[in-house]
Amino acid sequence: MYYKNKDENWRKMADFWGRIFKINFAIGLVSGLTLTFQLGTNWGAYAEFMGDVFGPPLAVEALLAFFLEGTFFGAWIFLNRDRQKLKAFSMWMVALGTNISSLWIIIANGFMQHPVGYNMAADGSKVVMTDFLALITNGYVWYMMVHTLLAAYLLTAFLMMGICAYHFLKGNNNEVFKKSFSIAVAIALVTAVVLPVLGHGYAQYVTELQPAKGAAMDAIWETGSGEPMYLIQIPDSSTGSNSVQLLGIPGLASFLYTGSFSGTITGLNQLPHDELPPVEMIFWSFRLMTILGSLFIIEALLGLYLQKSGKLYTSDKYLKLMMWSIPLPYISITAGWIVAEVGRQPWIVYGLLKTANGISSVPISDVLLSITLISAFYLILMIFEIYLIKKTVVNATGVE
Numbered sequence: 001m002y003y004k005n006k007d008e009n010w011r012k013m014a015d016f017w018g019r020i021f022k023i024n025f026a027i028g029l030v031s032g033l034t035l036t037f038q039l040g041t042n043w044g045a046y047a048e049f050m051g052d053v054f055g056p057p058l059a060v061e062a063l064l065a066f067f068l069e070g071t072f073f074g075a076w077i078f079l080n081r082d083r084q085k086l087k088a089f090s091m092w093m094v095a096l097g098t099n100i101s102s103l104w105i106i107i108a109n110g111f112m113q114h115p116v117g118y119n120m121a122a123d124g125s126k127v128v129m130t131d132f133l134a135l136i137t138n139g140y141v142w143y144m145m146v147h148t149l150l151a152a153y154l155l156t157a158f159l160m161m162g163i164c165a166y167h168f169l170k171g172n173n174n175e176v177f178k179k180s181f182s183i184a185v186a187i188a189l190v191t192a193v194v195l196p197v198l199g200h201g202y203a204q205y206v207t208e209l210q211p212a213k214g215a216a217m218d219a220i221w222e223t224g225s226g227e228p229m230y231l232i233q234i235p236d237s238s239t240g241s242n243s244v245q246l247l248g249i250p251g252l253a254s255f256l257y258t259g260s261f262s263g264t265i266t267g268l269n270q271l272p273h274d275e276l277p278p279v280e281m282i283f284w285s286f287r288l289m290t291i292l293g294s295l296f297i298i299e300a301l302l303g304l305y306l307q308k309s310g311k312l313y314t315s316d317k318y319l320k321l322m323m324w325s326i327p328l329p330y331i332s333i334t335a336g337w338i339v340a341e342v343g344r345q346p347w348i349v350y351g352l353l354k355t356a357n358g359i360s361s362v363p364i365s366d367v368l369l370s371i372t373l374i375s376a377f378y379l380i381l382m383i384f385e386i387y388l389i390k391k392t393v394v395n396a397t398g399v400e
């Protein structure tokens, strides 16, 4: 926008949010490298089993997306201010690269959720890819890709709104934050509304492919048609039932997971016992993700209303709420990943390899040690990232 209309506010916005992006990008990169080590230290058997399938998407990711991001990220940082056209182009390429990156990573993850386009090696020791196109056109990948990207855009929008709210509360109502808030609130609203709409189709798709995960998301223990959804419910896997279930809405669970109010859902008690995920964890994570999803719609609607009616900059309560809401999309996203990844347990590659058979053949104490070290490393990275971002935000009063 700055390149087109030379309005200084757009340049300030690009510089300010760009600084936060750069911190995130650098730390994201380091965290990704650690993840690769983890494949070697803890998941040797899995890496051997999956190598044939995992390798190509990750190689394409490195070649296509990572080089694109890396090259243009450098150009963005080092180009002079007067090379505006090339600088703007570089930023767009970095944005494109990061989105493409997520596609290739999700293609690898999509295979673990729903293996396609492969043959088992004759000795059963590994999967051999037979159809690369099937890997890319895997339906699971596209549901996951859209959901994950929408969630990431929503998180970005809420982070921007929270940071703007912090400055409005400080009486720092300059154009940079006003314009930023307008963009962020629009993106927050669109993504918050589209997430549950598409999430509903996603839940049906997942339930068809992984019935245990689907049933665990709503703690449905017995097979039945026209299943209600309970507003208050506490599952208890030790008894294979819900210890509390109140305020049931007739047929709603069936509708959400099958698309029909009278649809049949297979209950957890009718599925193989040794192939059930930890039900409570999936149930509460799914509830948390969707409840927060509803809160996001309300917060975005309220923000839009307050801004349109000119009351935003004096609505201290709302501004404080938005500031303290910054962690919520992170929590929602983490809950979503718990549903997706813990929900397919005991499988690491669904239906083909159990997690217990995917770990490296080293003593369990070694695995524990490396997990502890990696977690400590991530914790340090997180503290460092929060510190740097906070410093950037707090020092941005004048936004130059």
Ligand code: HEM
Pocket (backbone or CB within 6 Å): 113, 143, 144, 145, 147, 148, 151, 152, 154, 155, 195, 196, 197, 199, 200, 202, 203, 206, 213, 289, 290, 291, 292, 293, 294, 296, 329, 332, 333, 334, 335, 336, 337, 338, 339, 340, 341, 343
């Ligand atoms: C409000 C309604 C929502 C519904 C119905 C919904 C549905 C789902 C379903 C069914 C899954 C599991 C997919 C699987 O097992 O592979 C999932 C995962 C996930 N959800 Fe949601 N979701 C909603 C809201 C949100 C929100 C608000 C966020 C974050 C801001 C979010 C972020 C995620 C993430 C990151 C995952 C893991 C990645 C993936 O599987 O795509 N979801 N969601």
